[in-house]
Amino acid sequence: MRWTATGLLAAMAVLFFTTHGLLGDHPAWGYVNAFAEAAMVGGLADWFAVTALFRHPLGIPIPHTAIIPMNKDRIADTMAQFLRENFLTPAVVARRMSGMNVAKAVGDFLAASPQQSASDTRSRLTGGAAELLAEVLESLDPDRLGNQMRAGLGSQLAKIDVSPLAGRMLESTMADQRHTPLIDGFIRWAGLTLEDNEETVRDIIHTRVAGVLRWAGLDKTISGNVLDGLYKLLAEVLIDPEHPLRGKVEEGLRKLATDLQTDPATRERVEEMKRDLMENPAVSEWWMGVWERIRQSLIRRARDAESGLGEEMRSLLADLGEALKKDERLQLQINRFARRTAVGVASRYGSEIVTLVSETVKRWDATTVTGRIESAVGRDLQFIRINGTLVGGLVGMTLHFITSFL
Template sequence: MIATGLLVLMAVVFVVSRLFQDRVTGLDFVTAFAEAAMVGALADWFAVTALFRHPLGMPIPHTAIIPTNKDRIADTMAGFLKANFLTPAVVARRMQAMNVARAAGDYLAAPSRSSTGVRAGAAELFAEALESLDPQRLGEQVRHGLAAQLSRLEVAPLLGQMLTAAIADKRHLPLMEAMIRWAGKALEANESLVREMIHERANALLRFTGLDERLANSVLDGLYRLLAEVLVNPDHPLRAKVEEGLESLAHDLIHDPATRAKVEGMKQELIANPAVATWWQGVWERLRASLIAAARDPGSQMGGQFAGAVAELGAALQGDARLQRQVNRFARRSAVGIASRYGDQIVRLVSETVKRWDATTITARVEGAVGRDLQFIRINGTLVGGLVGLIIHAVDVWVF
């Protein structure tokens, strides 16, 4: 509006001064200024307009330069980007002067960032990553990955070593005592079943005389007494037998091929069991939901762990010069590697994106990016043109 208004103003000044220059001394200089200013304004309006469209809609040659040559401009932009920013030498030189690790450490060590923004961002990114993945498919992939690892792992020697270490450190005793208590409770809960079994296996004479009931009571009392003695007496012979059996099992798990093969077969059957797959899917879904909820809860332990981890990482990057060199070297190599491997693809993406834009889109974006400077070209053209016209008129009057 200002540039166009200035053109209109020069036109008005030209008309007025032209009408009265014979009556008023010196108006010929004003007329010369206004006339040249109009020429300059119109010339620069034409030049600015010709960059983006045909002036007044007329298909004048070499106008609408940007829309007409957008494919060539796209290739030129891509080539400029490739030559000046995405060559390995340029990337390496720029990265050499940067301490990426220290800058990252300063940012992460700031308390406000480690406790709020970065932690929240990392937690939200973690939660969104878990949500964006297909739960069924992800659970299957995790299960197949675990199954593959378990299939390659021979568990029998590992179990044997664990059992041997537990026996040596007496860590099996609490488990043995718990099993004894469990056996006692199981026997108590199934007394009627034991009595019924003895009653069914007793002959008619024992049932007639009622001795089967006395026999059942004796059997139950004997079993209760045996379990109690084993529980309270650390040196009970049955305990020794159990420990001897455990030691033999541990030895066989490590050294006996038949036992190891049997355990391996049981492991493979367990992995292939569909019930295990169903159970794992339920476990995984609950675990995934819990992780998402914990990541998004600011007061959760996971949130505090995120904040603490971020702050510790920032402090390490700030103060450890060796870590800084390693991180900077990794960042530099990564950037150079990206430029080497994907530089052509990046610039091709730029080129193809610009080429896909229609004429209206590229005109609007370039014109919007340059902005008001285009109109200052017109304003400057008006004023400079007027001054040049004034100088020419002055030379014409005073010299010739």
């Protein structure tokens, strides 16, 4: 467009000098010459005006030219003040945010189907979130983070009264007969343990019986009978659901369930056991090992495109989007939070934002400011020159027409 405007100005100059020698041949040449002369003057005037905004015309330091570079700092302050007064005031931000349903817009975006255009953006969002998660987990001190999480879990566990909860769970388990496999498993474990430690049992009986019995060799018979009796007892309890010993075990479990919920002494013992367990260094070491495995697993899954973590995050985001779309009360709460946050940012940091804009523009050199503003205005600057050339020519031709009748 700059070449077009300059070419039009040059064409008017050529037309003016060409038609100057033809004025006596025909009256029409006078109109053409007047048009070209006035167009040339108008084009030159507008070229000077446009150029003077950004630089000195022809490099000559004429007063009141290069207006924008010479007033760069004042323009920066004016821009910043305009931004502060018209965009970053709490009242303006609140009024603008009050008409926006931010939660529903976010919900529509998150719940968009994979066939819609938003799916690519959402995939990039989940991919970026997964990578961010991996980098955060790698950058944070694993020991410190693990200790913080352990402390947080410990503080929450300390608030929970474990005893009544355990009592109700045990009571519910027995009501549904879900404790029977546990008792059977315990009996089998007892039998296997006894089998693995037969020699130890025999040694204990050998050392406890009288010397005469040992001398007579009856200790082996006694220990064999004791072991056979124990095996028989365990087998009977395992086979017979109505065995008295099994009933005693169930009676004890029922009493334990009741005491866990109602007996202060039992509840206090459970709480003391819980505190001792939480303060045990071995538990801390166990937790740190568990946390490190969890952390490494999360990092690997976040970095592995085939792990399915991205799909899980997309499914989670889609569910969140559906909830935001349908739950008006949730929308109200989120919109209120977003509005208060935006107003708070404008109120607390509006001055800092304005200062950032002003100082950034001031740090630009004059050439940068000129180039950016001139590029932003763009083609319209050259249309000013073109219009000035054409309008000047029409005015000149009109004046020639008037003066020809005087």
